[in-house]
Amino acid sequence: MKRKPAGVFLQDNGLNFVDEGLMSMALTHPSYSQERSSSANNQRLEFLGDGVLNLVVAEYLYKHYQNKAEGELTKIRARAVCENSLLNVAYTIELGHYLLLGRGEEMSGGRKRKSILADAVEAVIGAIYLDQGFETAREFILKYLEPTIVEAAQGDYYxxxxxxxxxxxxxxxxxxxxxxxxxxxxxxxxxxxxxxxxxxxxxxxxxxxxxxxxxxxxxxxxxxxxxxxxxxxxxxxxxx
The missing domain is CATH 3.30.160.20 (Double Stranded RNA Binding Domain)
Incomplete structure (x- = not known):
């Protein structure tokens, strides 16, 4: 599979970045940087994106489920931001086509690996937050995850x-x-x-x-x- 560059990802998703390098980093898996003895990869952006994601979902739940107790909200959020939920987002935006992977990871099917794709979604969110701000990050998250949040709120415990x-x-x-x-x-x-x-x-x-x-x-x-x-x-x- 021929990898698509970060600029194409931005175009495909209607994003106009000031610093396209942030998105390039978000799409760079550690295996790629390790082969080049570089520290530039998406792990720090993944950490940031995870925090933004949890805040956006928590805010959404707080506003839309005012009669729910903390315990229920916590369960709903955990289900909405789990690996499978992020994986569905990755599939929807075809994120695997844009990733920079090391040769070994590429050969072993890394573009379809669940953990890699889920982590990359969080890194993308982190990059959007840094370059475009919280509102754009929230719009991106809810565009793909709002139906999942609503479905999660209808779980067995609910x-x-x-x-x-x-x-x-x-x-x-x-x-x-x-x-x-x-x-x-x-x-x-x-x-x-x-x-x-x-x-x-x-x-x-x-x-x-x-x-x-x-x-x-x-x-x-x-x-x-x-x-x-x-x-x-x-x-x-x-x-x-």
Missing amino acids: DYKSRLQELVQGKTRENVTYAILEESGPAHSRNFTAGVFYQERLLAAGEGKSKKEAEQNAAEKVLQDKNILASLGWDQDKPR
Whole structure:
């Protein structure tokens, strides 16, 4: 595979760097610099990018999941910035085509190696932050990771719909139902409001960046409202 230069990467991703050397360094794997007895590689940028990435995701979670406790937010963030998530970003932007690798790493398939690609994504973020600032770095991160963040927030530890269903089925043969009450926002950033109903009674409404997330938030509100649970006779079996 013929490697594409850093300048092409910038063009392909709509980035106009003041110092293109920063992106060249972000795309330079240590194996390449080691063969040339040089210290110029992407490890320090990777360190910086990791910090920026975690800050952006933490800020996003803080703003969009205001009813979530610290423990849940920590779990969501960890899942959103894991190696597989970064690997998906690398595949999307075809990052392997732009990397500078040492001969040995090149021959052993380094352009497809998960750890190399994930680390390079963080290095790219670090370079964007240094050259273009925090806002551009945040835009880049959320462009590729926002759907992953939302999906991570719907993990098993966050599955209030299942908990509510188990509670209801332990009391009655009927179940709750969900309906989207409202959609708003531009096409690329929709907001949804979902309602959870029991016997045509609206129990609670929840908002989210996806329909599933809105439904989860609605179910959570029911589970945390002692008055609703008591009025339906469900309070004794509410989930821990």
